[in-house]
Amino acid sequence: MLAIAESSCKKNFLELSTNPNQPSVATPQLILTGALKTSAGIINGTGYTQYGNWMGYLSWSTSYQPNVALEQYTFTTADYNVFTPLYANISNYSALTSSTTEPYFQAIAKIMTVYDYQQLVDNYNNVPYFNAIQATSNLTPTYDSGSAIYDDLLKQLDASISLIQKASSSALNPGTSDVMFQGNMTKWLKFANTLKLRLAIRQSNISSKTSALKTAIAATSSIGYIDATFHAAVNPGYLSVDANGGQQSPFWISYGYTQSGTGQTNNLQYQANSYAVSFYSNDNDPRLTLAYQANASGNIVATPFGATSTTPAGQTGSKFGPGLLKSPTMDAIIMNSSEALFLQAEAVNAGYISGDAATLYKAGITASFTEFGVTNASAAAATYYAQSAIAYPTTGAAAQEKAIIVQKWAALNGYGFLEAYNEYRRTGYPDNIPLSVYPGANAPNQVTRILYPAIEYQTNAANVAAQGNIDRFTSKIFWAK
Template identity: 35%
Template sequence: MKNVYKSIKNGFILIALILSTSCSDSFFDVNENPNDPPVSTPGLTLPVAQNTFASLNGTTMTYLGNMVMYNWATPSNWSANGQLFRYQFTNSFNNSVFTTPYGSIFKDLTYIQGYEDPTGAVDYTAYKVIAQVIKGFQYQYLVDLYGDVPFTEANKRAENTTPKYDDSETIYKSVIDSLTIYSEKALNLPEIAENPESSDIIFGGNMEQWIQFANTIKLRMLIRLSNTGQDAYIKQQIDLINANGMGYITEDVVANPNYSKDTNKQSPFWNYAGYNTSDAEQDRHDYTVASDYTIDYLTTTNDPRIGYLYSASEDGGEFKGVWQSTELPGEGFTSGDLSKIGVGLLKSFDQDQPIMLLSEALFLQAEAVVRGYLPGGAGEAQDLYEKAITASFDYLGVAESPSDYYNQNIPNVSWNASTDKIQAIIVQKWIALNGTSSIESWMEWVRTGFPNNLPTPDDSDGVRPVRLLYPTSEYSTNGDNVPPSSINDAFTKYPFWKQ
């Protein structure tokens, strides 16, 4: 994607200059009221929504997923992450996962979808397609993580400030239908349709790639339904994907609005868990270290990605992790003794912000072949599986050969040595998404139970959460509609697709 970003760099500089005349320091702050047509247009609003979308998924959600999936821990010289390690998933825990989509992302995307050029000279269908694809991506996670959520009455602002909560399965299938419909719109854009180009910080206005992304999100949602007895529906929907002829993503889906070494303009994950604009280490980087389980697993399977997912310890020069706990022995378990986040994840202040990795898309296709949803036999599934591992190596910048790794006679590494192919796919997906889309790994664990021997924190009751709870703000502002819940729901109330 770097070549795309270089070609649109000047466009982003222009946008930034325009916005800076009436903006705060945030990267793409359109205005306090971006829904006022004289002030904002889809061209100005789209990068704002995309940047918020990329940041939410690349920071808060990534950190949560990595902790729940035991990729990361906290050293003895910090008291951070106690709520995570106690699994205190209350109504005040990680509220931004719910509030940011409704309070910001969906608001801007809905504005784009409702905007019509007052002169009639410009058609914004391409923008509306992009808006719907991003909505589909985020709604899937809202349903996965919460269950029923506002949908049909959401995003209406003053027209309806207390939207009803819709049934989670109904939302899922509505989103799947919308991805089909909007992919068709993208295939048949009007001649006067404006191409988003420099306003699109993900694909630079390439609508074929947006269709591929929509197809891949749809495939992920359909795979989620694989244990619900709806194989006929799944196959029917995959036939519709095949009919548009665009296939699935062929490279990592990332955002980059020309990130720079300026306040509020660094790449989100780098700024969140890496270094500030003065190259000083962020506290989160110092208190986020490898877990012992993950280091042991990567070491035992001779996985060269260990040196890219994690760094050698500052004091001992070794790859060392620790168990998740709020009470650790001090000596040997400080941040200097343990491995921190590695160079394959923290690359530079202007690094692309990943949204969906190619490796995930290939693993999804491999599973679809194994389940008989996509054509091809064991050989095709194996090829997709090995290509997915290769894509993971490529994203991290691993110098070693991926084939040397996946040809080892080790279950869940070698395809042929793995008796349970689904388990092998999910375990390898867990490794590939370590440090990036680990919220996806969490949901895949909820769906499949793999990896099936992940530890839980010492401070917890030993039961991993399966969802988040609705924010307190929902009960105070929309109490007649928000479903009742209890703390136990975080551990016992599974998504509708978990049968």
């Protein structure tokens, strides 16, 4: 049976059904709000914290006993299950399409289903797709190749774009039930087109697809993309309240504080990674003290990933700082402006869209400075990228790609662990992220993927077994380098 989430009699804030075989039943407006809230909770929650560690942003706190599964890379099928929540969320969007024929609601459901399925492929490679989410009519769906799924996701985005563009003036606008763009369908078009570009660039290592992908991108390039004027973010009215599973923004619930000011679990268990701290400090990057919390002496206390020694006497490791933990009511990021701008810079560099890659690169840095809350962000960013080590290379496509991805890594801290991990596996950049220093962690290289969850082996055994033996260090997503 396709992974079914554990049920509970206690409902969380705006939670819909968590069982993909029993879709939510409610008004389209309520389903939309709840589904978007759930999408934000997945991408901003604790499901991708392992990538934050492996990609150099976080370290397991030396105040705790070592997390051997994380730091020695000995995780199993019992760890890191995002398979179940993503399919449950997809079932919410399926319920939305079944609840109404209104084109805007249908289009949003398609776009967010693509958003979820891309995460599934990027985490697991082959997953159930064409025969998935069929309720009790098919409890053991077969697996489809990640490449074939990506191909169809591009078609689904084209279909969603067409639905929006061809909708009549009398089409029902989702309005405030759309807790991402408040019914602004122009922004939905640009978000869909940005997702389309991300799907294409993610496959840029596959030369046999290049021509078709460039043609697909050219067909909708006039729509435009997310830029510095807006980002994709959800906010259903987060509150600094612990009731109903917590009503704070999901990133705050994951890494911030409870209503009474006590550190949330991940706030206590993780601290700054010395790789990221060195990265920011080496280039006089003002994001350092916004990404991580300085102590009373003004110092950022960090440790290498896998370190078992304690932090200096009387000091605790730095947690995320005010540039990331803004407030309990902060927006939940789906896609930042900086990520979208760096994506466009690479797309120009690779010949997928027209434009000036250097300008987009600088805009991505400036957007990141703004997102972190750097004082006088535009001027500070200009000073930063004027440094020879940061300036966009004038020649060499490979050097230019490296510069873009490295600065994208710097911008993805906190809200983009999965994307940073994806870009690392696709490009190899940043190329100096260290492996764990935990004793006995003899990894041949960085982890290449997580494992299918145990529940899938229990309920859909034959189909998941058909995927072969998955190795955490050698099994790759189809687009990986």
